[in-house]
Amino acid sequence: MTYTLTTKAVRGGLLAAAALLAVGAAPAPATAQESRVSDWLYLSVIRGDARSSDTSGTLLMCDPPQGHRRAAEACTQLDAVHGDISRMPLKHAYCTMVHAPVTVHARGQWRGQPVDYRQTFSNDCEMEARTGAVFALDG
Incomplete structure (x- = not known):
């Protein structure tokens, strides 16, 4: 009889410990600082056509x-549009009509949301007018 009570007591204690561990292991809500760490984009810029292109890329973290x-400026601009590059305001610029295609691609995550942006522009000037500092990878 004592053996049965001891087994029941042990089982009850194990169940209580498991319940406490489950409650203690629940993830805490992310703070603003923790969510910034998850903001990252791999940026690539391809100049020219597919046969003779000049490609550069980098990982932007904020x-x-x-x-x-121009990472600080790019992060500020991305914050303003919640990571949606297509919503960036058009910067007023006088761009020449020189055809020198530039294709940009951004993939990663912003505030826990996936980002996948790809666009081809007529030239560097148009690219910067539409995307700000985000794709300013070259010196």
Whole structure:
């Protein structure tokens, strides 16, 4: 009889411990600092056509801003549009009508949401007018 009570007591204690561990193991809500760490985009810029292209790429991270020479500015601009590059405001610029195609691609995540943006522009000037500092990878 004592053996049965001890087994029941042990089982009850194990169940209580498991319940406490399950409650303690629940993930805490992400803080603003933690969500910034998850903001990253792999950026690539392809100049020219597919046969004779000049490609550059980098990883943009925003806590702290790093990845290319205008990373802080790019992170601020991305914050303003919640990571949606297609919503970036058009910058007023006088661009020549020189056809020098530039294809940009951004993939990664922003505030936990996936980002996959691809666009071809007529030239560098048009690209920067539409995407700001995000794809300013070259010096």
